[in-house]
Amino acid sequence: MNIDVTTRNMNVLECFSSETRVRIIELLNEKPYNIGELAEALGLSSAIITKHIQKLEEAGIVSTENTVGKRGTQKRCSLNVDKLTLVLRTAEEEKPGSQSGFAVDLPVGQYIRHEVHPTCGLASSYKRIGMMDDPRYFDDPERMTAEHLWFASGFVEYRIPNYLVGKEAASSLSVSLEICSEAPFYNDNWPSDITFSINHIDVATWTCPGDFGSKRGKYTPEWWVDTQYGLLKVLSITDEGTFIDGVRFSDIRIHQLNVQAGQELLFRISSPESAANCGGVSLFGKNFGNYPQDIRVTITV
The missing domain is CATH 1.10.10.10 (Winged helix-like DNA-binding domain superfamily/Winged helix DNA-binding domain)
Structure with a gap:
């Protein structure tokens, strides 16, 4: 980590x-x-x-x-x-198309595909988007302004912009995001098995311990009263395997994901109803929770 x-x-x-x-x-x-x-x-x-x-x-x-x-x-x-x-000196962020890779931030509302079940909903930094517990509003155009989304089971899927060129292929891919479980209102003890997938391959399943709301999130708007923040998790896929916060979670390696120029890059976050702990998902953008960031993807070549 x-x-x-x-x-x-x-x-x-x-x-x-x-x-x-x-x-x-x-x-x-x-x-x-x-x-x-x-x-x-x-x-x-x-x-x-x-x-x-x-x-x-x-x-x-x-x-x-x-x-x-x-x-x-x-x-x-x-x-x-x-x-x-601890990283004291960080390299300047690479721009799309550079030879060493690139980094992009995906707003939590910028998913391209979803299948969600109540309890569910979306919120911008200043209001709820649509009606609570109505999956239809996950298709609302206003979803693009969402800073917080949640669902009891199902998935959301994002398309990662692919700036690789020529014969470039990724040597590593990492995703940093603030995430937790989803219980009605909130429940700090609410385990959820959350699966992360790249290009339709399940790379890791992590059990979140709870849906955190007993104290206010650092960046959560004052008007919001339910889930307040999540945990910052870093998913990394390299030529050695798949890791979350530096801990090995699976043997899936970067070459198995077909991350190369011209290929679509899909990232899915799911809480299947069949999971042992089907405790849902809550995601936080830069104006919600404890971390001022969206879903941050970094790809190196």
Whole structure:
């Protein structure tokens, strides 16, 4: 997982400004712990540990799940990434058609194909688009202004502009996006198996732990009261396999996706009804959630 040292990644960088959070990471490096065990090991209250865990979870460093214990339900915590690299000097963004590749941002409402089921809907930065829980409005022309969309099951599919030329073929493809589950209103404990596909090939299925709404998203408009933010996830397909946040998720390699000049590039995000955890999808654009970005695609050659 590569993190640019910029203000837009402050929620990740701030995780390491606290000795308590670093000690939590040290403990979770050994094995998963529940909140009570962490509190006992660090000599702090469960309430304080819970706040630190929430910050680590929002940054994507820690994941949690509710399990049944001797004294009822317990929140089990584990590390979500194995390695995190701070990038201090970033290369200038490549322009379309350059020999080393290109990067593009896709607005969340710019999908070309969809099949969604309620609960579902769209919102711009200043209003809801159409009626709630009515899939017909996913065809509304105003969808192009959407900064937030959600659905309980189904998919949305995007066409990635292809600026490769001549005999160029991609050596890697990465997609960065803010995403979470979708529950009615919100539910921080709402697992969802979300599948990412490139050119009709399922490359990875990631289980999101919840639909986050217990506190306001940094960029979420004041008028919005439901789901507030997601987790920033980076999907990468290289010649070594497919990774999410640096963790290997499948053996699908870039050459299997036919990413070359003249070929259509399709990216699908789905939550199938047949999934073990069919918990839906919520997507966030640059004016919603905790990260000021749309769906960012980077292709290198």
